[in-house]
Amino acid sequence: MAVPLIQQFRVGAYIMKQKLAGNARYPLVLMLEPLFRCNLACSGCGKIDYPDSILNKRLSPEECFQAVDECGAPVVSIPGGEPLLHKEIVQIVEGIVARKKFVYLCTNALLLKKKLDQFTPSPYLTLSVHLDGLKEEHDHAVSQEGTFDRAVEAIREAVKRGFRVTLNCTLFTSNAVPEKVAEFLDYAMELGVEGVTMAPGYAYERAPVQDHFLSRGKTKELFRSIFRLGKERKKAGKKPWVFNQSSLYLDFLAGNQTYKCTPWGNPTRNVFGWQRPCYLVGEGYVQSFKELMQTTAWDEYGVGNYEKCANCMVHSGFEPTAVIATTDHPLRALKVMLTGPATEGPMAPEIPLANQRPAQYVFEKQVKTLTAALHEEAPRQAKAG
Numbered sequence: 001m002a003v004p005l006i007q008q009f010r011v012g013a014y015i016m017k018q019k020l021a022g023n024a025r026y027p028l029v030l031m032l033e034p035l036f037r038c039n040l041a042c043s044g045c046g047k048i049d050y051p052d053s054i055l056n057k058r059l060s061p062e063e064c065f066q067a068v069d070e071c072g073a074p075v076v077s078i079p080g081g082e083p084l085l086h087k088e089i090v091q092i093v094e095g096i097v098a099r100k101k102f103v104y105l106c107t108n109a110l111l112l113k114k115k116l117d118q119f120t121p122s123p124y125l126t127l128s129v130h131l132d133g134l135k136e137e138h139d140h141a142v143s144q145e146g147t148f149d150r151a152v153e154a155i156r157e158a159v160k161r162g163f164r165v166t167l168n169c170t171l172f173t174s175n176a177v178p179e180k181v182a183e184f185l186d187y188a189m190e191l192g193v194e195g196v197t198m199a200p201g202y203a204y205e206r207a208p209v210q211d212h213f214l215s216r217g218k219t220k221e222l223f224r225s226i227f228r229l230g231k232e233r234k235k236a237g238k239k240p241w242v243f244n245q246s247s248l249y250l251d252f253l254a255g256n257q258t259y260k261c262t263p264w265g266n267p268t269r270n271v272f273g274w275q276r277p278c279y280l281v282g283e284g285y286v287q288s289f290k291e292l293m294q295t296t297a298w299d300e301y302g303v304g305n306y307e308k309c310a311n312c313m314v315h316s317g318f319e320p321t322a323v324i325a326t327t328d329h330p331l332r333a334l335k336v337m338l339t340g341p342a343t344e345g346p347m348a349p350e351i352p353l354a355n356q357r358p359a360q361y362v363f364e365k366q367v368k369t370l371t372a373a374l375h376e377e378a379p380r381q382a383k384a385g
Helices: 005-020 061-071 089-098 112-118 135-141 147-160 178-191 216-235 247-253 289-295 315-328 330-339 363-384
Strands: 029-032 075-078 102-107 125-130 164-171 195-200 268-270 273-277 282-286
Touching: 005 315, 029 061, 029 315, 061 089, 061 268, 061 289, 075 089, 089 102, 112 147, 125 147, 135 147, 147 164, 147 178, 164 178, 178 195, 178 216, 216 247, 247 315, 247 330, 273 289, 282 289, 282 363, 315 330
Parallel strands: 029 075, 029 268, 075 102, 102 125, 125 164, 164 195
Antiparallel strands: 268 273, 273 282
């Protein structure tokens, strides 16, 4: 794993503190989305098809700090949209780092080289760059030529300047070729990044292309094939791949663990408020973290409970489960870390879907309601100002 020891220790101590306090539900990573606006239009994304009144909205630094303090999670991931489009992103990052939180600033890197001078390398700051494969696969995934080359140029510069850099790779049907993924991972190690975060894409209700997403069965077979190639490369003397993920989550991707997701493990705060129930499924918002935790019907979501969750294996939902399992079963996690996920033999039982409730498609109605609320809010803010 590429996760630094100080981060592993702090997160582990935080989990033990929660367990000793008798807390059954607690956050591990705050997903802080300060804006939805992006400078790309990826076919698998569900964040950019809002009207301009929403895309132009931003969380202020004060709202971001309040969310961090209110949530209390030891790690803060800042996705988007594209966070580097936020004019106050440096102030936001510095304020969170000052709180000794581990920040993952997620970016497509198109603006990264230009803005590097504004940031300071820190063990608490990781630049998580989005790359969905090598040049052909990545440029196709983000629907824009030249993005891979610009991202790689920025990555090399950031590594040279001493920043912690990881890659974030999402796999869809279009780039889910084991040999191509293996080549990408070889290349990632040559770039000098600390590690790669890799997961299957989630079929957002509002994603413009719906046939890009993998089923759970295909995801497991894909990752077994990838890890099998990794073991062959290691035996051949090639540099081993390093993942910025827990060994048990990787084992889960390979079909060796039966996990339920932990939706409250990565709560989301964005321009609308606290998203219910998780980063991937948006079915309403509340105005405080406490209200999110206390009033969300958690048992109505997850694989086996809700149709929208049926094929989900994304790290934002299952990495918290795996991290908690690591603290409960450290020897099991150590074994997988040393030997790698099993790539042969029967897979762990799957969660039955027979009793899942049908999906509720609420996005269009939700956008209308939230847009109307923004229009009502604007005159009040202007009058108050």
